[in-house]
Amino acid sequence: MSNRPIRIGIGGPVGAGKTSLIERLLPLMAADDLRVVVITNDLVTKEDAARLRDSGLIDPDRVVGVETGACPHTAIREDPSANLGAVERLSRLYDPDVVFVESGGDNLAATFSPDLVDYWIFLIDCAAGHDIPRKRGLGVLKADLVLVNKVDLAPFVSASIEVITQGMEEIRPNKAWLLSSLLDKEDVQEIYDQLRQQLPF
Template identity: 60%
Template sequence: MNPRAIRIGIGGPVGSGKTRLVERLLPLVHAAGLRPAVITNDLVTLEDALRVKASGLIDPELVIGVETGACPHTAIREDPSVNIEAADRLEEEHPLDLILIESGGDNLAATFSSELVDHWIFVIDCAAGDDIPRKRGLGTLQADLLVVNKIDLAPHVGADLDRIRADVAAIRPDRPSVFTNLRSDAGAQEVFRHLREAVLFDRAAP
C-alpha cells in the first residue's frame, strides 16, 4: 500500500501570489518525479481551480475546487472536513505523492489545521505594504514557511525591503522565510528546495 500523500497548505491574503506559487511549483514537482494534485478553496467560485486546470501544468482530473460558502479559512482550520474528503478522494482515485491545498484569499489570521496538512506555507507580498510583518498575523508567525513575494515591486510601491527583512527576522527568529518573486519558475525554486528538505526528501525520485 502506498504511503499517504503529503499535504501542503498554501495560504495568504488576496493577490499575494498563492495560485501563482502553485503554478510555479508544479513543473518543479514533476521534474523531481513526484505525482501532485491540487485542491483550491474559495467562497462561491471555482475560479482558481479552473485557472489551474486550464494551465496545462497538471491533468485537470487532479484538480478539485472547493466552494466553502463562508470565509475560506473556516474550511482549512475550524472544519477542514470538506478538504480532507477531497484529498482522500483524490488519493483513492490516483497514485499521488503530494497534494497542494490552496486557501482562498483571506486575512493575516488564516491558519491551517494540523488535521488537514502536514506542512504549510503563508504568502504575503511587498506590494501590499511593508507593514505586513509588523501586524504579526497568525499566518506570518506560525507558518512552516513564509514566502515574501513580489520583491521586484518594492521600489515601485515605496516599500522598504530592508525593513521587511528585518521585521520578518524579528517575528520568525526560528522559522524559515523566502524572499522572491514568482514571475518565473526560478522564483519558486527556493520554496521547492525548502519542501524537499522539510517534507519531500524521501518521496523524491532517485
C-alpha cells in the same frame, strides 16, 4: 494507495500569489516524477481550480475546487471536512505523492488545521505594505514557511525590503522565510529546494 501523501497548505491574502506558486512548483515536481493533486478553495466560485485545469501544467482531473462560502479560514481550520473529503477522493483515485490545498484568499490570521495539512506555506505581498510582518498575523507567525512575495514590485509602491527583512527577522528568528518573486526562476527553485529539505518527498 501505497503511502499517505504529503499535504501542503498554501495560504495568504487575496492576490498574494497562492495559485501562481502552485503553477511554478508543478513543473519542478513533474521533473522529479512526483504525482501531484491540487485542491483549491474559493468563496462561491471555483475560479482558481479552473485556472489550474486550463494551465496545461497538470491533468485537469487532478484538480478539485471547493466552494467555502463566506468564511474561507473555517474550511481550512475549524471545519476542514470538505477539504478532507476532497483529499481522500483524489488520493484514492491517483495515489499522489503530494496534495496541495490552496486556501481561499484570507486575512493575516488564517491558519491550517494539522488534521488537514502536514506543512503549510503562507504568502504575503510586499506591495501591500512593508509593515505586514510587524502586524504579527497568525499566518506569518505560525506557518512552516513564509514567502514575502512580489519583491519585484517593491520599488514601485514605496515598500522597503529592508524594513520587511527587519520585521521578518524579528518575528521569525528561528523559522523559515524567503523573499521571492515568482517571476524569477531562481527564487522558485529556492522555494522548491526549501521544500525538498524539509519534506520527505
